[in-house]
Amino acid sequence: MESDGRMAPAVESILAAARDRGGGGDRVAVEARSLPAAFERAEADGRVPVVAEVKPTSPTADGERTDDPVELARQMVDGGAAALSVLTEPDHFGGSAETLEAVREAVDVPVLRKDFILHEAQLDVVEADVILLIVRFLDEEGTDDLADLLAAARERGFQVLVEAHTADEVERAVDAGADIVGVNNRDLAKLEVDLATFPRAAAAAPEGVTLIAESGIGSPDDVRRMRTAGADALLVGSAIMDHGGDSDVTENTRRLTAAETTDADTQT
Numbered sequence: 001m002e003s004d005g006r007m008a009p010a011v012e013s014i015l016a017a018a019r020d021r022g023g024g025g026d027r028v029a030v031e032a033r034s035l036p037a038a039f040e041r042a043e044a045d046g047r048v049p050v051v052a053e054v055k056p057t058s059p060t061a062d063g064e065r066t067d068d069p070v071e072l073a074r075q076m077v078d079g080g081a082a083a084l085s086v087l088t089e090p091d092h093f094g095g096s097a098e099t100l101e102a103v104r105e106a107v108d109v110p111v112l113r114k115d116f117i118l119h120e121a122q123l124d125v126v127e128a129d130v131i132l133l134i135v136r137f138l139d140e141e142g143t144d145d146l147a148d149l150l151a152a153a154r155e156r157g158f159q160v161l162v163e164a165h166t167a168d169e170v171e172r173a174v175d176a177g178a179d180i181v182g183v184n185n186r187d188l189a190k191l192e193v194d195l196a197t198f199p200r201a202a203a204a205a206p207e208g209v210t211l212i213a214e215s216g217i218g219s220p221d222d223v224r225r226m227r228t229a230g231a232d233a234l235l236v237g238s239a240i241m242d243h244g245g246d247s248d249v250t251e252n253t254r255r256l257t258a259a260e261t262t263d264a265d266t267q268t
């Protein structure tokens with residue numbers, strides 16, 4: 001948070017919209033595709049485990065990518081993505097539950113639902129293999145308790161990626177029962193990215209936790225830096241989506257998934 005405890009205006013707006021959004025209808029029961037198994041498969045055939053994100057736009061993006069998200073998702077898998085992340089937040093990221101449903105139908109890798117979930121009812125919107133819970137937005141007045149929400153998600157069959165930004169938040173995630181922890185290099189208070197965040201915060205995670213480095217990863221060098229710091233996998237949106245342009249999403253993904261098998265001197 002900023003020194004006065006507030007978030008960046010765009011994030012305040014995202015949270016206000018999330019508070020207003022209701023839940024779904026019927027309780028979801030999902031048979032999830034295993035995320036750790038997908039990472040192991042990628043490692044076994046020499047790909048860096050990358051969760052590629054279908055993110056049409058965002059508060060920090062230079063523009064919007066309007067291509068068919070299902071086609072983009074297929075291209076990401078063709079580029080070696082071990083799993084996908086699909087934004088379902090509609091107001092600031094151009095996402096929808098329908099898009100996630102269509103993507104999950106079209107691919108056979110695990111799909112993460114990327115949204116800002118504050119209440120148990122918001123779990124019952126759409127089936128996904130993994131859902132995201134963000135430490136700094138939970139355990140506060142007007143939101144659910146992280147440990148309760150994590151248990152409620154697992155009861156529905158979801159795997160849970162718990163997102164942290166600091167070592168203290170990593171500890172809170174683990175104390176709440178998380179076994180998959182993401183460290184977001186983007187500070188959601190200021191919307192600034194610093195790749196030194198992951199190495200600093202991830203050091204607080206005990207053995208056995210699956211660690212995902214999130215945000216700001218743009219080059220094979222960045223991939224190697226995160227992996228050296230202990231990342232089991234990476235979550236990448238903007239560098240693959242190329243919001244301002246129309247570059248080849250398969251190639252953008254492959255450049256990162258192949259980062260440990262290509263010559264470090266010839267790729268940056």
Ligand SMILES: O=C(O)c1ccccc1NCC(=O)[C@H](O)[C@H](O)COP(=O)(O)O
Pocket residue numbers: 010011014053055058059060061184186188191214215216217235236237238239
């Ligand atoms: O991406 C944003 O602009 C953003 C703004 C406000 C809150 C969250 C935001 N992003 C959420 C994410 O975690 C990223 O989409 C994800 O880690 C991928 O990041 P990147 O590769 O930098 O697009």
